[in-house]
Amino acid sequence: MEKPTKRILSGVQPSGDLHLGNYLGAIKNFVSLQKEYECFFCVVDLHAITVWQDPKVLANKTREVTAAFIASGIDPKKNNIFVQSQIPQHAQLAWLFNCIARMGWLNRMTQFKDKAGKNSENVSVGLFSYPTLMAADILIYLATHVPVGEDQKQHLELTRDIAQKFNNDFETDLFPIPEPLILGDAKRVMSLRDGSKKMSKSDPSDYSRIMLTDSAENIIQKIKKAKTDPYPLPDNINDLKLRPEALNLITIFSALESISIDKVLQNYGAKEFSSFKKDLADLAVSKLEPITSEMNKLMNDTPFIDDVLQSGKNNAIAVAEPVLRKTKEIIGFLS
Ligand code: AMP
Ligand code: TRP
Secondary structure, three states: OOOOOOEEEEEEOOOOOOEHHHHHHHHHHHHHHOOOOEEEEEEOHHHHOOOOOOHHHHHHHHHHHHHHHHHHOOOOOOOEEEEHHHOHHHHHHHHHHHOOOOHHHHHOOHHHHHHHHHHOOOOOHHHHHHHHHHHHHHHOOOOOEEEOOHHHHHHHHHHHHHHHHHHHHOOOOOOOOOEEEOOOOOOOOEOOOOOOOEOOOOOOOHHHOOEOOOOHHHHHHHHHHOOOOOOOOOOOHHHHHOOHHHHHHHHHHHHHHOOOHHHHHHHHOOOOHHHHHHHHHHHHHHHHHHHHHHHHHHHOOHHHHHHHHHHHHHHHHHHHHHHHHHHHHHHOOOO
16 A cells, blocks of 8 residues: 655534634644645544534534635645545544553543533543544544644644554554644634633634634724733733733734744834734734635535535545555454
8 A cells, every 4th residue: 555655634623613723723734734745634523523513504514614724725626625424434443443542541631621521421422532533534544744733732642652552553554653733833822811721612702712704893803802911012922921811912913924923022012902903903804804705705605615525525535445444454354
């Protein structure tokens, strides 16, 4: 079997509205990586249903993530964009990995602990084994690199452990040990309401996140209302690090404008938040508005989106099927 050396897989859940954290932490990086890598971008609906999803909106959300990929600049002709539940090999490999991963490894996953909270007896079994499915998403394509936000680092380490243990147990080199690509300054975009919490699809407050579907007016309002402290902006990085809300807004500015944090501090250090926020709002609108309007256009062309997903599906299965067959043969299953 041909072993790729520069193949990317990444996934985004269709579980809510995409936000600035998804864009800056993941999708924007996908766009720049497509030049150099063979890419598989997956809308991970099997992951989404680890928590309740309304069947009436799930299909639409799946198309919306696809539209966001394309509107952000991912070329659907050059890259494979597809839906996880349409590629049965993911779930099949995930089962095999459930028998490789150890309980102790999964018990250490902080995302599970955060999502389950005090309710861990009552969450789905799928939420617990979520990371073995993620490992399957990556390894079914023998992907070598995985661009993600910082919150996924631990899941990537688990993926590496699973690949290593499978290879050791069965004395094979089938699976690569994939590298995380956690790129840019905005590795972890924080809530606009609380600089100590990650910006997330599941935060109950709409004002905590800027969504890719927000109008210019909404974006301006959300940035205006974003939590700050009462002091002028700091003029150096050490002071900035002590002020979570300022750090978050300055990081967002630097990532949107693709300039360094130092440069933003040179321009805005010692100034009041109000003038900075105005410029940040203008910048966010100018970068996000073209994406939002392209997304809206694409969402009105369902046949086009479905065509993209159909061709992504065909390409994905052509790669995934031989890898699953080989894995089953190594384990000793009858063919
Ligand atoms: P999800 O919304 O959980 O499917 O995440 C999709 C991608 O966005 C993953 O690569 C995440 O690491 C990334 N991501 C999600 N939230 C954030 C955030 N607040 N900051 C940076 N990256 C994020
Ligand atoms: N767990 C990721 C998240 O919530 C989404 C995801 C699923 C993913 N499968 C993946 C990311 C494979 C990268 C590679 O953000």
